[in-house]
Amino acid sequence: MYPKSLEKVIENLTKLPGIGPKSAERIAQFILRMDENELNDLIESIKNLRNKIKYCKICFNLTENEDICEICKNPLRDKSTILIVEEIKDLIRIETLGYYSGVYHVLGGHISTSGKIGINDLTINELEQRVKSGEIKEVIFALSPQWEGDMTKEYIKKILKKYNIKITSLARGISGATYLEAIDDSSLLQALEDRKEEI
Amino acid sequence: MIIKKLKIITFRNIEELEIDFIDKLNIIIGENGSGKTNILNSIYYLSTGSTMFSTKESELPKFPNSSFFLGGSFNRDTEDIKIEIIFKDKRKIISINGKPISGLRELVGVIPIIYFNYRTKDLILREPEIRRDFLDNYISIMDKEYKKLIMEYQDLLTVKNSALKKLKDDRGNFYYETLLSTVNEGMYEKGILIQEKRDSFINKIKEKIIDFGFKDIRIDYEPKVITLQELNKIKSDEIERGFSLLGPHLDDIFFNRRGVDIKVLLSLGEIEELSLYIILSLWFIFYEKLKTEPIFLLDDLFETLDNNKIENLINLLYNLRQVIMTSFDKKVIPVELIKNSSTFFLNRI
Ligand SMILES: Nc1ncnc2c1ncn2[C@@H]1O[C@H](COP(=O)(O)OP(=O)(O)OP(=O)(O)O)[C@@H](O)[C@H]1O
Ligand SMILES: [Mg+2]
Ligand SMILES: [Zn+2]
Numbered sequence: 001m002y003p004k005s006l007e008k009v010i011e012n013l014t015k016l017p018g019i020g021p022k023s024a025e026r027i028a029q030f031i032l033r034m035d036e037n038e039l040n041d042l043i044e045s046i047k048n049l050r051n052k053i054k055y056c057k058i059c060f061n062l063t064e065n066e067d068i069c070e071i072c073k074n075p076l077r078d079k080s081t082i083l084i085v086e087e088i089k090d091l092i093r094i095e096t097l098g099y100y101s102g103v104y105h106v107l108g109g110h111i112s113t114s115g116k117i118g119i120n121d122l123t124i125n126e127l128e129q130r131v132k133s134g135e136i137k138e139v140i141f142a143l144s145p146q147w148e149g150d151m152t153k154e155y156i157k158k159i160l161k162k163y164n165i166k167i168t169s170l171a172r173g174i175s176g177a178t179y180l181e182a183i184d185d186s187s188l189l190q191a192l193e194d195r196k197e198e199i
Numbered sequence: 200m201i202i203k204k205l206k207i208i209t210f211r212n213i214e215e216l217e218i219d220f221i222d223k224l225n226i227i228i229g230e231n232g233s234g235k236t237n238i239l240n241s242i243y244y245l246s247t248g249s250t251m252f253s254t255k256e257s258e259l260p261k262f263p264n265s266s267f268f269l270g271g272s273f274n275r276d277t278e279d280i281k282i283e284i285i286f287k288d289k290r291k292i293i294s295i296n297g298k299p300i301s302g303l304r305e306l307v308g309v310i311p312i313i314y315f316n317y318r319t320k321d322l323i324l325r326e327p328e329i330r331r332d333f334l335d336n337y338i339s340i341m342d343k344e345y346k347k348l349i350m351e352y353q354d355l356l357t358v359k360n361s362a363l364k365k366l367k368d369d370r371g372n373f374y375y376e377t378l379l380s381t382v383n384e385g386m387y388e389k390g391i392l393i394q395e396k397r398d399s400f401i402n403k404i405k406e407k408i409i410d411f412g413f414k415d416i417r418i419d420y421e422p423k424v425i426t427l428q429e430l431n432k433i434k435s436d437e438i439e440r441g442f443s444l445l446g447p448h449l450d451d452i453f454f455n456r457r458g459v460d461i462k463v464l465l466s467l468g469e470i471e472e473l474s475l476y477i478i479l480s481l482w483f484i485f486y487e488k489l490k491t492e493p494i495f496l497l498d499d500l501f502e503t504l505d506n507n508k509i510e511n512l513i514n515l516l517y518n519l520r521q522v523i524m525t526s527f528d529k530k531v532i533p534v535e536l537i538k539n540s541s542t543f544f545l546n547r548i
Pocket of ligand 1: 233
């Protein structure tokens, strides 16, 4: 048995993904012998990560030091069009195209069928609040082209039905691609341009 | 389709075993508990990626091991197919020709197989769930889309039941009501397709069973048909009960003679015989659909049916491409059959 405080560190480290008891033991031993300044640096940077990186209060993109992200703050972006994605990585993917000029909404996944993600775990209420505010003219769905993504879309469409907005969806034809990541730039661009109005 | 070679390492009671099979008849002989059924189970598992009778995979490694290996060399026309399953650290890796597959669906239609054993009669004797499993397992062997539909439908059912429970505590909650109607639409769409496929599958079995001479046996599919109106009608009932009351997850098959359940009409031997012919009908259904002869695993035939019934069956067996059967005693097997087959003797380990 190690002294209590060392055990505690090992126990906490094993909670990290990919770190088993053996690695945790090794890391803890290493920390014990680490240079004081280096250690403080490490602790500080981890703390900062949590304090400084936040989710944008509007769209749930990541931001540093601010409540509102760069995209939502940008006066040149069209605030009346919202593109709905499942994950931040999807947002980044579409941003790299440099074509889309509206804003986003990150759901945080799709309704999960294993029962792990329910409607309350997604940012659907926040999306509804944005639409309710009345400034929104169009929402565009860019969810994963699997049936879970479809079901999530159908659900949100029903929620937003009572608001008088245009609802569109990325054009399909990107067959075979399971996630936005797997779609090449030009097909994604095409899908965005050819987006279809949902009924 | 035939299996040419089977290799087993620490699976069930088998430490290590390699068997070569021939085209046509193979008979595995060994006393009770020697591992005959385990060998057939291993071939079924290799072919489908799923265990029979929902045996837990953690129970498959030979005690006290925690891993096992199964390898099969199959042959279809001129094509050799190698399937391997490694089970280790509570996970299985299945590979086809050395390439790991990413989902069980990739195995669908590759090795058509049918399996008769002492549990097959449960299809007639026991609860509806067993008949649904029978449909799901065997339709999945030949139909990729069916397998996908079933998996998605099952997922939707989970979401629906959780929405119903939420609504029970929070009547009229707009969000869960909306989720429920979204899920209902999905289950309706998939449910119809599942039931169409089940219906046509059962119809094919029916035809074949009549061909086999069971003229007065009726096999009636009893689908719990979904309509959106009906779903609306029973909504409050479903919320009250907290689970879904309509859909293919509640389907059944009614085996009867002029409307009377054959459970109460036929003798146990007759029920065994009928269930064996139901399995045999699948041979023809798969052959027609997949254009390759399924492998037929036949456990304990001689211990199950009387000589007369076996006699009737043997000519049919000779016409199948490959049959792998078992018996605990060479003496109970007709001499003619032994002459025309390849036999293996298992020693109790
Ligand atoms: N995980 C396991 N590890 C070790 N032994 C096992 C395991 N699972 C099952 N067994 C043993 O395997 C034996 C059963 O083998 P099997 O059912 O294949 O026999 P069989 O030859 O078909 O017998 P029968 O003639 O009675 O049908 C039993 O003795 C059982 O205890
Ligand atoms: Mg047995
Ligand atoms: Zn934002």
